[in-house]
Structures are given as C-alpha cells and as structure tokens.
Amino acid sequence: MYSNLPRWYPGGTQVSLTAVRRLLTLTKRALGWVEVCVAALASDIGGTFTDVVLVADGRVHVAKTLTTPDDPTEGLVRGIRRVLADAGVAAASVDRFTHATTLATNVILERRGADVAFVTTRGFGSMLALGRQARVEEERYDLAFSPGEPPVPATRTFEVPERLAADGTVLTPLDESAARRVAERVADLGVAAVAICLLHSHANDAHEKRLASLIAERLPEGTPVVVSSEVWPELGEYERATTTLMSAYVGPVMGSYLRRLRDRLAELGITAPVHVMESAGGVLPAELAASRAVYTIESGPAAGVVAATREGARHGLADLISFDMGGTTAKAGLVRGGRPGVTHEFQVGGKGSFGGRRPGTGVPIKVPAIDLAEVGSGGGSIAWVEAGALRVGPRSAGAAPGPACYGRGGALPTVTDADLVLGYLDPEGFGDLRLRPDLAEEAIARHVAKPLGVDVVEAAAAVHDIAGAQMGTAVHVVTVRRGIDPRGFTLVALGGAAPTHAAGLAERFGIRRVLVPARCGVGSAAGLLHADLAIERSRTFLAPATTADPVALEAVLADLENACRADLGLRDARCRVTRSVGLRFAGQAHAFTVELGPEAVTREVVDAAVAEFYARYRESYGIDLRDPAELTVARARVSLPADAAHVRGADPPRPAPDRTRRAWFGGAFREVPVRERAACAPGERFTGPCVVTEPQASLVVPPGWSGVLDDHGAVSLERENADA
C-alpha cells in the first residue's frame, strides 16, 4: 500500500525492503569501524568556522577553516584536505565520518525549506495561521507590530472531514471522497512535501495513515508525506503539527545536502558511512538524518556538550557546565552526574532573550534535545552604541567580512577585536589568518570609544565585559534559573573564543575550576568522535499513576523500543535502552521526565517513578506534595555506544621561546608571560596573570588563577583563593 513512498519517509512501517537492507548494510559497516578503525574524521560547521578533526593512528590532527555559507561543503572539503595532508593519511583509509551541521536550523531561520502542503481535521484549517506565539515585550508596545507569516500559507492548507475523540474512538469516519479531492488539489500545487496532523491522532493513527496513502497515490513517486502520529505521537495538536511540518520542510533540503556531501566526500576518495549528530547527543546514519531532519536542529551545540562530558569523565568530574563559544554564539549546557540534561520541547527561530529560547516565540519542535542555552554573543559579535548605551551582538560579522582585525574588509568592531586590543589574543593568529591590532583599534575607536567618549582600551574592556555578561546569561539559564547553584560545577571551555573568556565567566558565578581540553578550539568536532548511534521515540500515555496498567505501559514501551531498533537497523545486544515516562500532578500541565529501569514495568516500577517525581518536584519548586500523580507519556531511547578511536597522549613538547605581552588585567596593562601550549610538558604549571596560546585559541589565566597541563594536553585551571 505504501510502496510508492520514499525511502526516507519517517514511517518505520513504510520503509521499503530495499531501504531496510541498505540500512542494515550501512549499520554493519558502521559497526565494523569500531574494531578496525584506522582513521576517523569529524567535522562541525558553525556560523563562522568549519572545524575538522582527524584521528589517525592514535594521533589527532585538526583544521579550522572559514565557513563557506553558500556551499558549506567547500570549506569542509578544504579542511579535510588539510588534515589528510597534515596526517599523511590516504582518504580511502577514513572509515568513519561524523558530522554536525546547523543546516536544519538555518533552513528554518532563513525559510529555505521545501514547499509543504498541510492537511488537518475539518474546523482547524486556521491552526497554523493562528499559531501560539507569545508577543515579547518590545512587540506588545509596537503599534506597527506584525506577526510573521505562518509556516505554511493558507493556500496550501487543507481540511478533511473526520474526527476522533480524545481516547482515539472514531466519531466521524474519514471522508475518503473528500480526502481524494484534497489529494487532487495538493497534487495540482506541485508541493515538494506534505504534512498531515489530525486531531487526537496520537491515540489512533488510522485516519492519518489512510489519508497519507490516499494523498501519496496522487503525488509524484518519492514525494514525502509525513504524518504526525509517526513524527511525534503526543498530545498537543499545535506542537505536533509544527514538528511534523518541520520534518517535511527540512527533510528534503537535508536529504539533498547529505547527498551532495557524500558526493564531495567520494570525490575526495572517502566512502566511509556518514553519521550526523542529532540534538540529543547521539548520531544518526545519514539516511535517517534526512527523514528525521528535525532531530538534528541542535546538532552542533549538542556535540560541544558531548565533548565536555567526555573531558569531564576523563578527569573524574561529573558535574559540569559546558561553555561553547565560537564566532557567532555562545552556548551553555549542564551535565549532572556525568549526563547532559535533555529537554523535550524547544523553539526554533524564537525571539532572542535570556538564553535565546523564549517559549512561544518561535516554532515549537518536540524532539529530544540536549538542554542548552544559547546567546548571540560570540567572537564575531558586533559592538555598537545605541542612545548612549553599549551593546554587543546579536549581529555577527561571521566569516565574511569577519572581525575588523581579520583584515578581510570588516570595519565594525567585534568581541575578537576587543580581545586583541586587550592583549588576550596572539596577532600571529592561526592557519592563514593573521590578526591586525591596528584595524581592531581603529574600528573600536570609531564605533565605540568615540561615541561613548572613552579611550580605546576602556572601550575594548567594556566590550569584553558586556560580552562576558551576556555569556553569563546562558550559564545562568542552565543553572541558577533552575535553582542549581553553579559553584560546585566545573566549567568546560570549548570553541575558539571560550578559553579567552572562561575564567572571567567562572568568577562571575563563583565557579572555581575550569577545564580546557586539548584542541579546545575545535572541541565540538572532537566531541563528535565520541557520540553514540542513537534514536528516541515517544507516545502519549495518559493514566492516573495509581491505577495505570503496568502491562499496557510495558507493551507501549516495548513497541517504542522495537521501532527505535528498526530505525537504526539494530538487533545488537550491546544496544543500550533508556526508558522513561512523563509524570505530573493530576490537574497540572507540566510534566517531569522520570527514567525507569531496564526491567519490565510492574506496579513497583510505577510507584518508584512516582516517588522519584515527588522528590524532583520538591527539589525544583520547594513544595513537598503527595497529591495524585498521572502518567503523560512513554519514551524509549535506543543507543549503540561508540568505541571511539583511541587517542594517544599529548605530543612531546616542541620547544618555543618564552615570550611576554602587554595584556589588560585588573584595570591596567601588565607585561605577562605568553606560553605556547605545544611547548609545555605535562605537569607544567601556569600562574595568572598569563596567556597560554595554541593554534586555534588563546587561554587567558587571570590573576588569582593557576593551571596545570595534563598528559592529554588539557589544562585544569583553579582559582587559588577560597573566597569565591
């Protein structure tokens, strides 16, 4: 019945036999690399830089190239060529390629997705036009306010007569002749994809599936028809519709990008399977990443948290704040007990605010994602003066024209320019990139110092501090705002700009330890090497906790688990399965996710989950309540741990002359030591104030901090005085 549906169509049941076979082959290959891995390649494409990491024969090689926004594979191929040449490794010996990309996010933000038709239950054709947007403060008072266009125009929205009750009972059967007429009109539009969301379909998918097949029959072979009961079978029609819609919208673009990527890799001689990082920190085979494109929206940032988790584990640290700052944004993620926090609701394209994730301001997407806060404050963020107040970002100079000091035509001052003026960065730069302090000073003088009536250095210090404060809000959102005291945590600095700001940021929160991994400048890409193959599925399961049928819950969870395994094509015993349920007080709206053990669900298992819920509720809100709880959702996540390529310890030190430089500390310029990290031996100590440089980053050690280099090339910084 569904045989004319495309291979990447998200319906597990609709995947053709050929596709399954192909997936199995790929997965076998994916498993194969674990044992015989010779060279593993990973890349992270950000807004400004494209980072490439190659592990070959236990040695790590890295390259940082400027991102090429028109065709991101350009910059990527350049970086890959460079690391392969650097390592003297043949392209053919690369047997795994892991990729993080902001493509899905950008497609949504820039509205570059496929033309999608949307079909819903009669009476609700206005659902997307109405939306559920909040009006942020500055819009409330704006008489010229205009809400954005709906994600699908009314001309491509259709209604069909049918209706289910909340429990899935059919109230009005699907009107098949009306459905065929809709199919006809959809076909006439020539859309690239169709999204279907019918009311209460999470409880009964029969109408959606039948409608999908009726529509698919009328469309050209291979046109994706995506149904909500497959993408996100949970309660809440609007979020289910937008999540479905975004799958349909991003999928074709992601699919063609990944095909182009594979072609470019093949031209280079790389035929290894491509894995794409998903938002929750696992990786998906490329085929699945196309059909589940919405799962990859936080691809890049998730990689940073995975890298931080890994680095922390190596130091025996389980409570971490990952702080990832690149050219365009800074992201903070929280790791507790050695595991990153995962959220199941986030917004794409929301209005920037504290953490950049104001609920209700963007398009809600209900897929698991590592819980992150992101602010538009990166090395490339532009400083500007408005009505006598200094502001930094969110506009970024990006890769083109870049900060003023890059000398690539950028005339506006950025955080990087300020850091250079303050002596924190090495004018030698990295790769082909030299930094020009004269251009940085000129830009800051003209656009910040003069309008504010202060000197250039004071202006640069202010830009540095404001950027620090904004990054602070990202850390704030993932810690204090959730009632978590950040002081016991270790800050892990990743990304080109993070080491310059990390210690200052830590001080702001009374954090006394900062970890700076080896090659932290390409930290997210390095994290990709350690990501597990993983997928998650969920379904609404509404029932009072005391009377819920454990057998029914077990059946739903087993079902979800099997579907996940089918997604990944895994029958492997080494698979790790994580089961969880949503729990809330009956009568409230917000649920907590509580993990269940691997054993079959029994009454005792449910009771233990409720006890855990009570404890978490009290921890979060300070309210000790034992009212009746209810289950809201069942979730299963299946993953296959990555046995990452073995990395040898740090390279032996390469001697370099000791240098000093004027740098801004405590309100004055001081002549401070500048060390090259590559020139230091394990065990070597750094005492602030000093600067430790490496090719892609510059670590600022303020007064009162000292650091030590470990035998993997990571620097642990600690604040000496205990008065924090």
Next chain:
Amino acid sequence: MRDDLIAEILRNALRVTAEEASIVVVRSAYSTFIVEGADAAAAILDANGRLVAHSLSTAIIQCASLRSALPYVIEAYPLADMSPGDVFCLNDVYQGGVHANDLLVFRPVFLDGSPAYFTGTLIHVADLSGLSAGGMASDATDVFLEGLQLPPVRIATAAGWDEGLTRVLAANSRTPDKLLGDLRALVAGANVAARRLEALAAEQDLAAGIDGYLAHTEARMREELARLPRGTYEGEYAVEDGDDRHWVRVAVTVHDDGVLVDFTGTDPQVATPVNSGFSQTLGGVMYALRCFVDPSLPMNEGCFAPVDVRMPEGSLVNCTKPHPGGGRWGTVAAAEEAIFAALTRALPGRGAAASGILQAFSISGAARPWLHMAFELGGMGARYGRDGPDATGALFGGGRNIIPQVEPIEARLPVRIEEVALIPDSGGRGRRRGGLGTRTVIRVLEDARADTRGDRLRHPPAGAAGGGHGRGGGYYRERPDGTREPLPSKATRSPLRAGEALVVETSGGGGYGDPAERDPEAVRRDVSDGRTTR
C-alpha cells in the same frame, strides 16, 4: 566599569529573577487558566514601592496591580513589623488588586536587617467564591458577589502558614485543593525570586545599581515623551453594558515635564462589573503611552515617573466600594483606545483603528464540578502603514500562547471543540485592512452553564481615517440541529444542555483609510488566503 554598563548587566539579572518566579508559579499551579496556557505575573519592587523589574510574561495590568497594591500592604504591616519569612497576600480591588480571583502575593527581602525589596507574584486562582465558579459573574451588582474579599493579610511567616487564614480561604472555594495549590505556587515563586535577589545583593551594591537603572530608564522615558508635540488632546471610547454604553473620556496633556492623563468627564461607576479598579486603569494608561515611546524601554518605575494620571473616584475608571470591578478589561481597553484616539490627533499618521479585544468565557458543569475557562482574541485594528494582525492580543499585550489547545481540553473535560477558525471578511475594510476575528465552537457532552464577558460586539471596533469597522463578534448557543441563538455579551450561568454548543465569535479590527485605495495586490492576496471572500 561605567554605571550604564553595570545597569545593563543588572537589568538582565533582575529580569531573570522575576522570570524564575513566573516559571515556578506556572509549573506548580493548578488554576484552570494557568494549566491551559496563561502565564503568571511576577515582579520585583523596592521598599518604597518602586517597580524594579517584572517577568516577560507579566501583562501590564498585572504589573500595575502589583505596583499599586504594595503600598497598601506596607500601610497595613509597617516595614518595621515585618520579619524574614513573612508572606502577604491580598485581592482587594480598592487597594490595588484586580478582582477576587486574582490573588497577589508579596514577600519582603531583608537586607541588613530590614525589608529592602519585595518580590510579588499574581495569578488568576482556581476559585474563590462568588456567584459563578471561576469568578466571571457578570451579574454581580457589588464586590461581595464577586468573591471573598481579602485585604492585605499575613498569610505565612517563617514558622509556616497561618492555618486559620488558609482554612478560611479553603472554606470559601469551590475547589479548595486547587486554591491552596495555587497559593503554594504563588509563594514558591516569590520565595525563589527572593532568594535570588538576596544572592544578587550579596554580590554587589544592589541599591546603587537599581537607582541608576531606574534613573536611566526615567531619563529615556522623559526623552521619548519630549518628542510628542506639546498640547492637550482629547479622546473617548465606549464600553458596552447590556443595552447601555458608558463612556471613558480622556484628555492627554503633553507638557515639558512629562504627560498628564486626565479622565475627568468619564461616566460614573455602575452596579455591574464593567468598572475598573484604579490599578487596572493605570495599567491601561501605561500600555497606551508606551505605544508612543521606544518599545524596547524596560518596564520599571522609570516609565511611571513622568506620567501623572487623574482618575476621578467613583467613576468607571476608579471604582469605589462596593462597586464591582471584575469585568474591568472592557473599560481598560476603552481607556487605551481613548488615549490612542487622543494621541492620534497629536501625531497624525501614527495611530491605529480600534481593535477587537480579549473575549473571555467559562463553561462549568451543572451536575458535577468542572470548569473550562479561556478566552479568544479579537482582530487588531489596522495601522497607518499596515494591516491589523489577526486574532492576536491587542491592548492587553499577550499573544496566543495563552489560548488553550483542543487536545488537552478534550482529554480533561466533557466538551468537544468543533472549530477554531478565522472568520473571513471580519476585518474592517480600508486601505489597510483590520485583523480578523475568530469563531470557536465548543459542544458540551454534559449539562453545563456558560459565563461570557465580551465587549465591542454590538458596536464593533471602529475604523479610522475613512476605514470601515470590523465585524462585531458575539456569543451564541447552538442547538444540536444547528440553530443559533444569541447570548448576552455578559451572560451569567446560561444553561447549555448536553449536545448544545457555546459559539464564541470575536470582533474583527477596524480598517484604516479609504478601502478604494487598497493595493489591488493586497486585495488579491486576501482572497487567495481566505481572509476575504471577494
């Protein structure tokens, strides 16, 4: 670092603090309003009653209430008599409150041994007595019929709840458990913000930072107001009340030191809940004025300082005991519209046509207690250069995130929602078209009762500069055979038999400018998008 930079950093910290309080309240409350979507209000004030910051989800009328009520709390419980751990609450409309169901909670933050700041939270609680479950009795002729009256009281101390008071509150609620749950949520939110504020104070000279922040905002507000042309401008707008209309009249005077907003001449208060308490009118004034200054100004005392508001006691905009005020938003919206009209005269070309407003309704079980309480939004008026947005929150600020979704409602309650749709042709015609209203059809599966609270239905939002008015909305009872009969715009406990439906139609916004001048391309697009049928 320079003061203005410190202010910038502190501003973020303070708003995040209020934000935390809102999140905690929303996540732990039971109120039907909150559970289905609406947000919680939270603010930080200082011991002088100055507004320091509020959370982004706080509507301006809620913010104005928290600011207006705190002085009454301090009057009833002098600062010197407060102790750490004290929590106060009230709902008295004559002391800055909103109406019985909107409960305000305050908690002092002690620095150096005395209260220096207050954190405040506010939500519409589950039920607190009164004629109608949920607190929307439009036939309340005095405040006592609206619900339990709560002057400022100390509801808790460091030792715990005032058990006597909480028992009284519970005894006056149709849903005592939910009410106490909401109260716990409000207190939890205020506590979280208080702890955060204490931590901020430990890190820095908070008082100096806040002074600088408020002074900077005030200077900016004065600068912005100074751009308005000097003079006195008048405006008026009417509120519907059964067969009557009452007028809100305003004179806005822009002078060298700020703005005077004078409601002298407004009709007297009436014995129905359309009156507005002074805090609510104040919120409306601030909303309207802020539409003519830089929208990105932070909301704090600095915005209030240059604005002098005169609200005659005993008038529609400042009701006195025992006149009820629960249905105030028609009057608040009228005050806003009157100020828009006045300032449109001052600034030709910057005004807007009138908007459809928030239309509330509730449906409660006749045989057993259940309650669905929600609202829909009218179309916004067209502006000089733009069409009016469809069914988004005009005048009160919020957006559609507060409108509950169909699936969670049907999973919870014996109702079936058959339609939520934009109404074609409901936007006023004009060179710029008014925003569309909506139709919502809710069928009850058990016998129930409906309360409604609408305005601008018989006299729909007017057009401006030659534009047409929007289509008037209404409330209807739909029989199983499809016939519809109108319900009053402020109906109370209207019976709905099982199988009958409540139909809520919101008004479209007014149009702006001559319809004949509308861009043919825009006319074509309206037809293809289904916003108009011709």
